[in-house]
Amino acid sequence: MPSGPTTEHDKLAELRARIDVIDADIHGLLMERSTIIDALVAAKGTQSGADSTPTGAAFRPLREADMMRRLVERHEGTLPIITVENIWRVIISTFTRLQADYVVHLDGSADPLAMRDTARFYFGFSLDLIDADDPESVIAAIAESTTDLGVVALNRNALTPWWRTLGGAGPRILARLPFLQQTGRPADLPALVISPKVSEPGEPDIAVYDASWAVSGHRAENALTEAGIEILARHIGEGTDALIAVPSDMDAASVTSLLEQAGVEPGRLREVGGYAAAIDLDDDGDDDF
Missing domain, CATH: 3.30.70.260 (ACT domain)
Structure with missing residues (x-):
């Protein structure tokens, strides 16, 4: 008696069954990741005091960069790495929000569709996006928050030196978008991510x-x-x-x-x-x- 599939229909059924198992494994791992994030939040609360407010944004761009580099190094097959990046960005953004809720303020001086494409690709669709008039308005909104982020488009010839209000104890530049550079990639608007103080800033390459x-x-x-x-x-x-x-x-x-x-x-x-x-x-x- 044959041990494997004997018809084309049987082969397709077996492949689909394998996909179902993989999907269940992915879901299970995401739920397991969530429990680890819950434990991480609890550990941070124990260290800083249960009633304390966040000491800074939960954004970790340098750690994210390391994760993306490892993804690129081990990636193979026909699945585009840009698609993998997008999936990972949604996962990272969602779990970051579980640690400290935040919204993203968008630079209204840039092309609105390109700006939203970039923000949605990087932060996902479950996060609130707030339109601001210009880079200065984005920075002002971040200055009033302890957890929100902003995205400012990069234009070489700037109408104003909007970056003059960055630095010191105020908002800072923490990331540049897009991180994976590729000709013709989606969501390719050059932009900077603006953040309030973060609790674990690290040492950037640039x-x-x-x-x-x-x-x-x-x-x-x-x-x-x-x-x-x-x-x-x-x-x-x-x-x-x-x-x-x-x-x-x-x-x-x-x-x-x-x-x-x-x-x-x-x-x-x-x-x-x-x-x-x-x-x-x-x-x-x-x-x-």
Whole structure:
């Protein structure tokens, strides 16, 4: 008597049964993850006091980046890695919300459809999205919260130096979107995630500075770019206000020195956050950049 399926119908039934088992396993693992999150929340409450308010946003972008890197490293098969990223983002966002409820404030100066696509891809559909007028309004909303997040579109030529109010004890840049970079990917609006203080900030790969210099020409920008520093946004007035992304192994003194060597007078230089280096999927080796 045959031990395996003998007809095409039997083969299909067996494959579908295997899918059902896998789906049940996935569901079971998600419920198990939920119980661990419950235990984590309880442990944090024990450490800080049961009646205490959150000490900061539960957002963990550097840990998320490590998770995504491991996903990319072990991924194989025909399932697009961007789809896997989206699934994981929904899982992460949902379980983060179980630790500390939050909403996401969106920069209204960007294309609204592109902004919502990016936010939904990154945070999922169960989270409330709040439209704000502009980057300054997003930052103001985050400043009044201990757990909310904001998404601000990255425009190289900024209408205002909106980043001037970041840093210190106020809101900071904690992530850059999208994290997986790929030509033609969905939800590809370049953006920054703004957060209040987080309880476990970590050490980002890229430090972000609010900078200024006395002239508005290209000498300073060229000098910074040649040194591996990215100009995320700039506002040109009598001089230049800029939001710059600096590799973590380069300190503020080195940035100042570069500006001086370019023949411009450095002005303000304040650290206002940082983020994990993205993964460029268009590179042959899926290397970080």
